[in-house]
Amino acid sequence: xxxxxxxxxxxxxxxxxxxxAGADPDPGREVVGFARALRDAGLSIGIAETEAFAQAVGxxxxxxxxxxxxxxxxxxxxxxxxxxxxxxxxAKFFGGPSPxxxxxxxxxxxxxxxxxxxxxxxxxxxxxAETSAREVDVxxxxxxxxxxxxLQRKDFxxxxxAELEAIARAMRELRLDxxxxxxxxxxxxxxxxxxxxxxxVRDAARRGGAVLALARRRPKLRRRPLVVLADISGSMELxxxxxxxxxHGVTQRHARTETFVFGTRLTRITGQxxxxxxxxxxxxxxxxxxxxxxxxxxxxCLHAFDRQHARRVLGRGAVVLxxxxxxxxGDPARLAAAMRRLARRAHRIVWLNPLLGRPGYAPEVxxxxxxxxxxxxxxxxxxxxxxxxxxxxxxxxxRRKGAVxxxxxxxxxxxxxxxxxxxGLAAVHARAVGxxxxxx
Amino acid sequence: MSEPxxxxxxxxxxxxxxxxxxxxxxxxxxxxxxxxxxxxxxxxxxxxxALAAALATRGYIVDDALAMTAFLALxxxxxxxxxxxxGVGKTLLASVLAEVFExxxxxxxxxxxxxxAQAAYEWNYPRQLLxxxxxxxxxxxxxAGGAAAGDAADAAAELGGLYRDAFLMRRxxxxxxxxxxxxxxxxxxxxxDRADEEFESFLLELLGEFQITIPELGTLRARHRPIVxxxxxxxxxxxxxxxxxxxxxxxxxxxxxxxxxxxxxKVPALAEQLRRRMVAFVQRLRREDLSKLPGVAETVDWAExxxxxxxxxxxxxxxxxxxxxxxxxxxxxxxLLLKYHDDIERVRGALAAQLLAESA
Numbered sequence: 001x002x003x004x005x006x007x008x009x010x011x012x013x014x015x016x017x018x019x020x021a022g023a024d025p026d027p028g029r030e031v032v033g034f035a036r037a038l039r040d041a042g043l044s045i046g047i048a049e050t051e052a053f054a055q056a057v058g059x060x061x062x063x064x065x066x067x068x069x070x071x072x073x074x075x076x077x078x079x080x081x082x083x084x085x086x087x088x089x090x091a092k093f094f095g096g097p098s099p100x101x102x103x104x105x106x107x108x109x110x111x112x113x114x115x116x117x118x119x120x121x122x123x124x125x126x127x128x129a130e131t132s133a134r135e136v137d138v139x140x141x142x143x144x145x146x147x148x149x150x151l152q153r154k155d156f157x158x159x160x161x162a163e164l165e166a167i168a169r170a171m172r173e174l175r176l177d178x179x180x181x182x183x184x185x186x187x188x189x190x191x192x193x194x195x196x197x198x199x200x201v202r203d204a205a206r207r208g209g210a211v212l213a214l215a216r217r218r219p220k221l222r223r224r225p226l227v228v229l230a231d232i233s234g235s236m237e238l239x240x241x242x243x244x245x246x247x248h249g250v251t252q253r254h255a256r257t258e259t260f261v262f263g264t265r266l267t268r269i270t271g272q273x274x275x276x277x278x279x280x281x282x283x284x285x286x287x288x289x290x291x292x293x294x295x296x297x298x299x300x301c302l303h304a305f306d307r308q309h310a311r312r313v314l315g316r317g318a319v320v321l322x323x324x325x326x327x328x329x330g331d332p333a334r335l336a337a338a339m340r341r342l343a344r345r346a347h348r349i350v351w352l353n354p355l356l357g358r359p360g361y362a363p364e365v366x367x368x369x370x371x372x373x374x375x376x377x378x379x380x381x382x383x384x385x386x387x388x389x390x391x392x393x394x395x396x397x398x399r400r401k402g403a404v405x406x407x408x409x410x411x412x413x414x415x416x417x418x419x420x421x422x423x424g425l426a427a428v429h430a431r432a433v434g435x436x437x438x439x440x
Numbered sequence: 441m442s443e444p445x446x447x448x449x450x451x452x453x454x455x456x457x458x459x460x461x462x463x464x465x466x467x468x469x470x471x472x473x474x475x476x477x478x479x480x481x482x483x484x485x486x487x488x489x490a491l492a493a494a495l496a497t498r499g500y501i502v503d504d505a506l507a508m509t510a511f512l513a514l515x516x517x518x519x520x521x522x523x524x525x526x527g528v529g530k531t532l533l534a535s536v537l538a539e540v541f542e543x544x545x546x547x548x549x550x551x552x553x554x555x556x557a558q559a560a561y562e563w564n565y566p567r568q569l570l571x572x573x574x575x576x577x578x579x580x581x582x583x584a585g586g587a588a589a590g591d592a593a594d595a596a597a598e599l600g601g602l603y604r605d606a607f608l609m610r611r612x613x614x615x616x617x618x619x620x621x622x623x624x625x626x627x628x629x630x631x632x633d634r635a636d637e638e639f640e641s642f643l644l645e646l647l648g649e650f651q652i653t654i655p656e657l658g659t660l661r662a663r664h665r666p667i668v669x670x671x672x673x674x675x676x677x678x679x680x681x682x683x684x685x686x687x688x689x690x691x692x693x694x695x696x697x698x699x700x701x702x703x704x705x706k707v708p709a710l711a712e713q714l715r716r717r718m719v720a721f722v723q724r725l726r727r728e729d730l731s732k733l734p735g736v737a738e739t740v741d742w743a744e745x746x747x748x749x750x751x752x753x754x755x756x757x758x759x760x761x762x763x764x765x766x767x768x769x770x771x772x773x774x775x776l777l778l779k780y781h782d783d784i785e786r787v788r789g790a791l792a793a794q795l796l797a798e799s800a
Contacts (some may be wrong), residue, residue, distance in 0.1 A: 052516065060488075060508075070488075070508035078683040080523065080690040181767045184553030185636060196558075197565035201572070205602050208579075210573035219553075238734060307729070315675050318551070335780070341731070 034093050035076065041089055047077060065094065071285070088293035119249050150428050155357060155382045157238040167384050168245050174267065178226055178254060179397040181317045181347075182219040192218030224254040224347060224397065225319050231324035233263035233296035239354045243323055246387060248273050258313040268309065298367055299327040299335030306341050317347040319397055323381060325355050326369025335367055339374035348397050350377040352390065357382030476542055484540055485514045491540075499705045500529070500536040501698050509689040510537070519668035521683055524691035527735015530671040534628035537667060538797040546666070548612040550635035556642065560613040560652055568602050598776055599616040603656035617650055617662035624664035632682075633672040640679050647685045659762055694736060696723050702736060707743040714750065717742055720799035722777065728787065728795075734777040749773075767793040 035050040044203035052075040060067040069090055077086050159167065188196060199215035228247055232240045244261075251257045251273040260271045314320070320342060328335055343349055351371065355361045363372060372378065377393065380386045476484075484494040492507040493513070493754060500511070512535070513520040522530040538545035548559055556562075610618070616627040629643070646652065647668065651661040661748070672678055694702065700719045710718075722739045734742075749769060770792050778784045787795075 025760065026521075044680065046684075052518070052687075055516055056512050059512060064506070067488075067508070070505050073505065074509035074512050074687045074689065078521075078680065078688045085691065141589065175482060183550070183636065185638060186553065198563065201563065201565050201568045201602070204569065204572050209576035211569070303729075305729070311675055341782075 003367075011429060031057065034072065034090075035381045037089055037093055038076060038086065041085050043076070043085065044078075045076055052076075056198065062188065068094070114154055155352070156242045157382070159242075167242060170384055171242075171246055171249055171387065177391075177395045178223050178319060179395060179399075181222040181224050181399070183222045183316075185220045186217040187220045189216055189218040192216035194218065222316075223254070223256060224319050225258070225313065225315075226254055226321065226394075227313050227318050227346070228257065228259045228321045228323070229266075229300070229302070230259070230261045231263070231296060233320075233327070235325055235327045236323075236354070239323075243381070258309070260305060260309070262296070262305075264297050264300070266301040272356045290321070296324070296327055296367075297330040298324060298326070298371075299330040299332070299338050302338035302342060303334060306338055310342070310345055314342075316347040318345075319394065320346040320349045321352065322349065322371075322374055323352045323354075326363065326365045326368030326371060328365070328370075330367075332366045332370040335375075336370040339371045343374040348376045349374060350379060350390075351375045351393070352379050352381035353385075354380065354382040356380035357386060467551075480643075481541055483510060487511065493655075494540045495533075495536055498536050498539050499702075500532060501508060501694070501701050501705070502533075503695070504688060506689055509687050514667065514791065516687070517665050519690045521670045521672070521678075522691055523672045523674055523688070525693070525735060525739040528691045528693060529736055530691055531628065531630055532652040533670040534626055534671075537669065538626040541626070541667070543623045543667075544613045544617055544621070545628060546616045546625050547628045547630060549630045550638050550639070552631050552634060554635045554639050558611055559639065559642075560611050560646075561654060562563075562605065562609045562611065563656075564607045564609050567609055571602060571646050575616035600674060605657075605705065608654075608657070613646060613653055616666040617646075617652060617660060621664065622689075624662075625666050627668045629668065629670045631673055632670050632678055633675045637679065640682050644674055644679075644682050644685065647682075674728040686734045693723075693726055693733070696720065699723065699736060699739060703739060703743045706740045707747050709747045710743060710750070714746070714765060715743065717799055718746060719769070719797075721765075721796055723797050724795045725777065725787070728791070729782040730778065730783045730786070732778070732783065738779075740778050745773050765796065765797055770796055 014210060031054045032050060035045050035053065039045045053072055056071040056075050057068070060071050062068055072090065073083075073086060078084055094438065099351050108253070119232045156164070156167070181318070186192075186194060188199070190438065194217045196215035196217045200211060203213065203215065228250070230236075230240075230243055232244075236243075238346070245258050251259055251270065257273075259273050260266055339349075356363070363369065363378070379390060379393070381390065457724070483490060485491055488504060488507040488511040491511045492502050492504070495502055497505075510520060512518070522533065524530055534547075535545050613629070616625055632643075633641070635643075649661075651659050652663050653659045668686075670682075691700075696719060699722070700716060702714075703715055703719055707715075719739065722734055722742070724731045746765065771788050774784050774788055774792065778787060
């Protein structure tokens with residue numbers, strides 16, 4: 001069953017290690033060195049793991065390369081994603097070919113990650129790097145009331161660099177309170193629909209056996225997870241930067257956020273956005289994104305999301321935020337199918353389209369048309385005001401899946417007559433128009 | 441890290457004298473007949489190869505990577521953390537380990553909101569309440585002359601009596617560290633990804649110390665560390681701190697040879713040629729873009745179904761030498777392999793026929 005006999009001629013750990021305790025004055029050097037190399041490559045490996053590896057070496061034949069490899073893998077790798085890096089480094093550190101892991105991982109990226117294409121975001125980063133020296137910070141006092149008011153409604157696409165800075169600052173203030181859901185964990189409560197028997201017994205014992213009051217419990221409330229899928233393709237370039245800044249803020253403040261960006265392929269950038277400094281975070285994110293800045297294959301990307309991440313991130317009543325203008329060069333049928341599956345798993349799908357802020361815009365792009373029937377909320381995201389509206393709306397996600405949101409932010413509530421949940425282009429378009437009609 | 445690696449310590453399985461190479465030759469029938477001695481049990485974890493052989497005699501086939509991780513987990517007394525797609529045999533490994541080491545399997549299935557009361561222990565509240573009321577009635581009956589001081593002492597005694605062993609309900613985690621147990625059990629914590637963070641942090645404590653503190657009774661500590669197996673389907677990321685305590689292994693779908701061997705053991709009635717073709721088909725199917733890929737469990741189910749169909753078939757061809765696997769049969773039995781309507785729709789018909797032809 002084990003294949004190490006074939007590797008008998010290979011050398012594992014150089015000298016002495018585990019070859020009888022104490023034979024080498026410094027037997028752990030290679031173990032420590034290899035652990036450090038892994039750490040430098042970004043794997044989270046601490047002293048505990050290094051010790052575990054050293055301990056494991058005591059149980060195997062350290063001269064058989066395959067055994068050393070397997071023992072190292074068992075003690076040093078904790079995520080499937082880290083396996084590839086681990087294998088590469090193991091080969092580099094101990095020499096020889098990259099160890100065979102059996103079947104190739106089915107999730108291997110289809111594109112060659114080493115070929116870096118021009119991307120909307122990367123070009124933005126480059127541009128930003130050039131201009132950063134000349135960039136003038138807008139002094140606080142210039143942010144006068146009238147100017148601030150103006151910025152609220154100015155389309156991001158029309159903003160100057162200075163104005164974008166001011167918007168970014170304002171965005172940092174923006175709070176995003178996602179709605180709560182009832183979890184299945186019970187906590188003590190004065191009023192609740194379940195009895196707290198441990199407490200009842202304890203109280204009764206204290207009172208000589210008499211049950212005088214019934215202690216109660218109720219479900220604990222938890223925040224819904226938020227999953228963001230942002231389009232960073234060429235057509236969204238004008239909005240990409242500001243939206244990424246917004247996403248960074250969201251990820252920082254809202255712990256259960258998963259963020260992905262897509263163009264022709266999907267990239268998870270949650271980890272990069274968790275870095276506290278905005279610029280560093282965006283630079284890291286940009287490094288992660290390898291993409292064309294041409295077409296968008298929304299359907300393909302949502303499909304990839306469904307296959308690779310949906311199981312993991314869409315549990316527990318997640319709210320999905322898709323940011324895209326709906327320009328899809330792929331097959332609309334594929335997009336519709338991906339949206340249908342997404343809608344089945346997510347508690348609610350909110351689609352943010354910057355073009356929706358433009359007067360006279362109708363969602364006629366075929367990608368948008370394909371996606372519309374599966375969207376719960378279709379909202380604009382082109383100015384600061386719309387982001388504030390979004391924050392307010394996310395705080396009031398209906399508890400029932402697929403429910404039509406009847407309220408509006410800003411205190412006023414435009415009661416929508418209770419009709420069957422709107423579906424199809426006409427209904428959502430009506431909602432979009434309704435949105436503008438309400439605008440003062 | 442300058443200290444030399446520890447020599448072989450007392451393993452998780454009952455210790456015996458160090459033994460040489462394992463003797464995996466014992467047949468299952470032989471195994472059932474008698475209980476193994478501690479030395480024999482220890483020999484089953486003497487090396488990764490010995491462990492793999494011991495698992496194989498009970499029908500569980502592992503590759504050398506999983507054998508090594510499981511071996512180290514036993515020897516280093518660390519929990520084994522198994523992640524992988526559904527149906528690759530994560531849970532099964534725990535129960536086969538229990539068989540190999542002839543010990544109890546204690547299973548805890550996780551869900552959101554799982555708390556101490558369900559996972560570790562709970563007091564039997566109805567009985568406690570009844571005991572309290574009985575106590576009160578006794579007081580009332582003989583209470584006419586009872587002094588107030590006597591009452592107070594009585595109540596205190598009763599309070600202690602309320603939290604005694606008889607009223608304690610032992611849930612899986614407490615059972616697993618039961619000091620009275622003869623031998624370390626296998627503790628399976630199934631689908632840990634379904635539990636919430638609160639439970640994870642509790643588990644972290646337990647897996648560190650292998651002890652549970654019950655405020656009313658004191659601290660209970662395991663005499664034998666249980667062999668702990670955690671599984672996750674990865675519906676969410678389990679916290680790193682918990683993984684740190686464990687040896688991690690991602691169970692992939694098995695390679696062709698391994699899967700063929702599994703099917704051979706589980707469904708011996710099939711003709712070899714047919715079996716090869718079926719396993720090749722499933723392997724090929726896993727390269728398709730599907731919502732949910734078929735696991736090993738599905739392959740075995742499907743093989744059983746095909747074996748039944750083949751047995752029905754031509755009398756001259758009892759085990760179906762290949763005739764049983766025509767496109768129509770595959771289409772009709774596709775529901776055993778694929779569990780999503782979209783997937784079945786996609787594969788049924790032309791694609792199934794094509795894959796079948798490729799796996800001939």
